[in-house]
Amino acid sequence: MSGTRRGGGLLVAGTTSDAGKSVVTAGICRWLARQGVKVAPFKAQNMSLNSFVTREGAEIGRAQAMQAQAARVEPTALMNPVLLKPGGDRSSQVVLLGKPVGEMSARGYHGGRQEQLLGIVTDCLEQLRGTYDAVICEGAGSPAEINLRRTDIVNMGIARAARFPVVVVGDIDRGGVFASFFGTTALLSPEDQSLIAGYLVNKFRGDVSLLEPGMEMLRSLTGRGTYGVLPFQHGLGIDEEDGLRVSLRGAVRESVVAPPVGQDVLRVAVCAVPLMSNFTDVDALAAEPGVIVRFVDRAEELADADLVVVPGTRGTVKALEWLRERGLAEALARRAAEGRPVLGICGGFQALGEHIEDEVESKAGSVAGLGLLPVRVRFAVEKTLARPVGTALGEEVAGYEIHHGVAEVLGGEPFLDGCRVGSVWGTHWHGSLESDGFRRAFLREVAAAAGRRFVPAPDTSFSALREEQLDLLGDLIEEHADTAALLRLIESGAPSGLPFLPPGAP
Known part of the structure; x- marks a missing residue:
């Protein structure tokens, strides 16, 4: 694509949330990168923990x-200028250009800042277009959320501003995909419809020829074609966008590789605390052969776990209340007394401490922690955002920090920025388990404390596995999408003369 016009692009929209926009955007990015195209992703506004x-x-x-x-490419704040981090049903922390700027209700957010925000996100997109050959934008939810169209800066709002063509992704596994494609298009204004170039079917199981009559009828009704049918793919394992949508019963991440003969399986239980954030921290554990990771919300589900993880949360005090209400706090205390492993990460680490002083996040004031680690936490107005490196258990470790709570460690054995007491560990560092040597050393400690005959695989590389996943996404696009047509859209924009569908047509 070298030598084409400056800064082409495409918006990947969806008929619904979870239609597969993130996967398709990543797949297009990987496919283009393999073609030698200098490409960047972009999402004007993201809501995620x-x-x-x-x-x-x-x-x-x-x-x-x-x-x-x-x-x-290296990620930058330009690629996601607005991030909304839910703190409950009615409010979110607004992160603008990578820095928190305050809490805001949904009504307040949509009530008066959208023109200013549209200018900011458009400027970020233009900066990316000035640097990259192509920018692949991801929408949010559905572009047909007509109640929010006036304040939209992430779907048709940004497509209109950039004059980018739009491909709408639909999840056929949910059913009703053709009606969703038609209805999404018909609900849009003529100006917005002029940018809807066509559709992409996602998560299809079966013979593609069975879809052809429907795709032909869709073309006759809308004047728009389908750019491909992506098959349902198990085990993609890419980062989830929103921890609030975790299905506790369905969120089981299991290694597909069994442990060597004669070794035990290691079971990890993750407490699915309210406002759970960065639960992707445990993906590296699930990548190890013989490690099974599941999310739990009942005390009895900790009984057979060799390791319990209390993950990050956007509401540490709320998580503490939840742990106590469900009997999980008592179960964690029993584990600690019995020398059975517990790991707290970020908000989970704070909850394991002795005391919390919070006038910032929950505004609850003084709150007693679980008392499993000699740590006192004070919430600061300024958020800590860092990319620390260090050593632990004799291995190099890299991670990242995102927290308002400032921990004062009063004792125990040093562990990253936190501490360890017996079989209980705590740290603010997200992503530390992605460091292969450290993860293996940690699992050896867990196995020994749990009395398991488990030895981590010496050649498991989390970064290599992630690359394999991303290549798989690129393969899905290359093998099952009309890449020539997608390239024309990126270079030249939406075709001219696309018909307008009045609501209720035909």
């Missing part, structure tokens, strides 16, 4: 960091 810290110390959605890796 899973975030990442860039090298310059900016907080962005983990999905955009993953897409940047797919594009083989």
Whole structure:
């Protein structure tokens, strides 16, 4: 694509949330990168509790960091200028250009800042277009959320501003995909419809020829074709966008490789605390052969676990209340007394401490922690955003920090920025388990404390596995999408003369 017009692009929209926009965006980025195209991902506004810290110390959605890796470029705040981090049903922390700027209700957010925000996100997109051959944008939810169209800066709002063509992704596994494609298009204004270039079917199981009559009828009704049918693919394992949508019963991440003969399976239980954030921290554990990771919400589910993880959360005090209400706090205390392993990460680490002083996040004031680690936490107005490196258990470790709580460690054995007491560990560092040597050393400690005959695989590379996943996404696009047509869209924009569908047509 070298030599084409400056800064082409495409917006990947969806008929619904979870239609597969993040996967398709990452796949297109990886496919283009393999063609030698200098490409960047972009999502104007993201709502997610899973975030990442860039090298310059900016907080962005983990999905955009993953897409940047797919594009083989370094993630920056330009790729996700607005990040909303829910703190409950009615409010979110607004992170603008990588830095928190305050809490805001949904009504307040949509009530008066959108024109200013549209200018900011458009400027970020233009900066990317000035640097990259192509920018692949991801929408949010559905572009047909007509109640929010006036304040939209992430779907048709940004497509209109950039004059980018739009491909709408639909999840056929949910059913009703053709009606969703038609209805999404018909609900849009003529100006917005002029940018809807066509559709992409996602998560199809079966014979593609069975879809052809429907795709032909869709073309006759809308004047728009289908750019491909992506098959359902098990075990993609890419970063989830929103921890609030975890299905406790379905969120089981299991290694597909069994442990060597004669070794035990190691079971990890993750407490699915409210406002759970960066639960992707445990993906590296699930990548190990013979390690089974599951999310739990009942005390009895900890009984057979060899390791319990209390993960990050956007509401540490709320998580403490939840742990106590469900009997999980008592179960964790019993584990600690019995020398059975527990790991607290970020908000989970704070909850394991002795005392919390919070006038910032929950405004609850003084709150007793679980008392499993000699740590006192004070919440600061300024958020810590960092990319620390260090050593632990004799191994090099890299991670990232995203927290308002400042921990004062009063004792125990040093462990990253936190501490260890017996079989209980705590740290603010997200992503530390992605460091292969450290993860293996940690699992050896866990196995010994749990009395398991388990030895981590010496050649498991989390970064290599992630690259394999991203290549698989690129393969899905290359093998099952009309890449020539997608390239024309990126270079030349939406075809001219696309018909307008009045609501209720035909």
